[in-house]
């Protein structure tokens with residue numbers, strides 16, 4: 039449009055330059071209404087207005103160009119035909135001139151009319167974009183500039199944009215400057231730093247104004263978006279997190295959740311957590327959720343190892359700004375440790391003679407817990423002679439409460455129990471094994487108070503006769519028992535020649551055969567001694583009783599054994615039935631049944647004439663003796679003891695039925711029926727001659743000593759004295775200990791069973807009175823005397839043997 043106008047105007051000027059007579063130039067403001075008088079044309083032309091119409095004055099345009107002015111023929115004025123818009127016509131050109139031709143006819147005249155159109159402030163400044171947006175980082179520094187789009191105004195000159203103004207705000211100001219083309223433009227200048235966190239965005243109204251009168255203005259809105267800068271560090275909700283936690287809390291338990299906030303947005307505000315300054319230990323025990331900040335238990339918490347944990351937690355935003363807070367976790371104790379018992383010293387074994395109160399062991403108890411959980415109570419069981427004595431802190435000494443006896447209780451299991459004060463309490467126990475050491479405090483003790491041993495006579499040497507046992511409850515050598523015999527004498531021989539004892543087993547053995555007939559019992563002392571140092575001992579009496587064996591055959595004292603006796607009993611012819619004729623006297627050195635003798639007639643001249651008392655040995659006539667009976671009667675008598683097997687002896691008794699000693703010579707025949715050899719006869723002669731001297735000497739002595747005594751009797755009346763020497767040597771030795779023996783009636787030892795008074799002395803002899811001994815002596819003497827008389831009467835040498843017995847006192851001669 040502008041360009042066309044320019045071309046048109048140039049062409050118009052070229053064409054009308056030469057024919058123009060006078061140019062008319064007028065100025066007209068734009069936007070005037072129709073009929074606005076531009077100028078007085080007629081006057082300017084100098085012609086009467088009325089003539090204008092006649093001359094058909096008119097304004098011509100070239101081509102079809104628009105005609106903005108016309109001529110009011112009636113007034114002769116040039117007036118606005120159509121409202122002119124300068125901006126439309128000339129745009130931003132400074133001068134806006136429209137040329138027309140004024141054509142007059144009659145005569146034809148052409149005048150150039152130049153119409154300068156004046157600008158009127160009829161347009162507001164305006165911005166092409168009414169909304170101007172900026173994104174500015176909050177980190178932008180003061181003074182930073184942000185050029186603004188220029189405002190436009192269709193008007194020109196003063197009516198064009200003259201300046202800008204900005205709504206008042208605290209961050210920005212405007213800087214206005216002139217452009218190269220003369221326009222004005224503005225720049226937004228940051229006056230104060232932005233803070234997204236305070237104000238995320240803002241709208242500022244920018245006003246552009248022109249210089250018209252009145253001025254006009256146009257506005258635009260500047261929208262500033264503040265872009266985030268990571269200018270905020272994460273901030274924890276608390277600077278220090280403190281929490282207490284019981285030990286042994288299960289894994290996975292939440293301890294605490296930390297939280298930190300970051301005012302920035304997006305990644306700048308995304309907080310992640312991390313534990314820092316963490317010991318390796320606590321790193322295993324706690325774990326932190328990076329995102330949620332939750333701290334959980336991931337390991338075993340042991341109060342006894344760590345009482346509290348201190349760590350730092352770090353919060354980090356996306357770009358890496360960090361802040362940290364402290365976490366303190368106090369661990370509280372739980373009674374999870376049982377007390378521990380430690381044996382510090384032990385005095386084992388302890389001698390049994392230790393005094394009450396002796397210290398045996400030192401015990402220490404410990405508990406790793408704290409507070410009440412640590413208070414430990416310690417005790418032992420009741421049934422032992424020990425007690426615990428509290429000593430300094432947590433130490434106890436175990437002492438004895440009485441003396442000990444190893445033989446009663448050789449070891450102890452002492453259970454020490456420790457209980458703490460927790461709830462529930464925990465306890466533990468320990469067994470102390472304590473041995474009691476031996477002291478040689480017990481002598482050996484025999485199982486019996488005394489021992490009695492029975493042994494058969496004629497035993498083999500080495501026979502065990504008894505065994506003693508002593509017990510010693512002490513230990514090892516202190517309880518090892520050794521046996522020995524206490525040295526003593528038996529029949530003036532050392533005891534060791536009779537008995538020996540096995541020192542280990544206590545078996546007592548006979549060393550030699552015993553002879554009941556020599557001694558029947560004896561006592562020995564056995565000592566049991568232990569092997570301690572010093573040794574302890576005790577002793578016991580062993581009574582040894584020798585039992586009789588039937589080893590002695592009956593000894594016939596009267597008459598002398600068969601074939602050796604020349605003795606003949608005189609039987610009165612007038613002897614009646616039942617009268618005592620003679621009596622066999624026999625003894626047996628054995629005792630009891632072995633000495634219980636019985637008599638039997640085994641052969642007799644006239645079997646019906648005599649009988650013998652089975653046990654008395656008294657020979658009696660069985661019937662009255664008659665004239666027809668043979669004068670010489672011969673009896674063979676067997677004497678048998680009651681032993682097993684029985685032993686026996688026989689003898690012959692020669693009876694002469696006669697009242698008259700004159701018939702005696704026949705004796706010789708009778709007795710020499712079995713005549714001895716001449717050798718025997720000479721031997722007897724020799725013996726008699728030696729003995730005669732000896733006997734004469736004795737007779738002399740006896741005659742002097744006993745001249746006053748009564749005459750001895752003959753033995754026919756049956757009163758037989760038994761010489762004491764014939765009695766077994768031990769008849770009178772009766773030991774009180776042997777009950778069996780004491781019950782025996784010593785009468786039974788007597789072989790005859792006779793009630794004749796002369797036997798009584800034997801019974802009284804048992805009483806061992808002094809008078810009895812005297813009697814014995816008398817008896818001996820009587821017998822001796824009696825025998826001598828017999829010898830004298832018979833004159834036979836055989837009687838000598840009998841006489842020797844009482845003198846020598848020995849059967850062997």
Ligand SMILES: *[C@@H]1O[C@H](CO)[C@@H](O)[C@H](O)[C@H]1NC(C)=O
Pocket residue numbers: 443446447
């Ligand atoms: C032996 O020990 C028991 C318990 O162990 C006790 O009752 C008794 O009195 C003891 N006897 C002696 C003799 O010490």
Ligand SMILES: *[C@@H]1O[C@H](CO)[C@@H](O)[C@H](O)[C@H]1NC(C)=O
Pocket residue numbers: 449450451471
């Ligand atoms: C002590 O304990 C041991 C082993 O448990 C056992 O052999 C012994 O018999 C016990 N002693 C006592 C006196 O209980």
Ligand SMILES: *[C@@H]1O[C@H](CO)[C@@H](O)[C@H](O)[C@H]1NC(C)=O
Pocket residue numbers: 475476477478479513514515516570571572
């Ligand atoms: C025997 O007893 C004595 C003290 O009388 C003691 O010293 C010794 O150790 C004991 N022997 C044994 C084997 O116990």
Ligand SMILES: *[C@@H]1O[C@H](CO)[C@@H](O)[C@H](O)[C@H]1NC(C)=O
Pocket residue numbers: 524563565576577578
């Ligand atoms: C035997 O024991 C008694 C006391 O029991 C004592 O008096 C005596 O001396 C002891 N004898 C010997 C030989 O040990």
Ligand SMILES: CC(=O)N[C@H]1CO[C@H](CO)[C@@H](O)[C@@H]1O
Pocket residue numbers: 110111112113
């Ligand atoms: C056609 C027209 O508007 N004519 C005007 C010309 O001027 C006179 C006087 O000034 C007016 O009266 C007419 O109306």
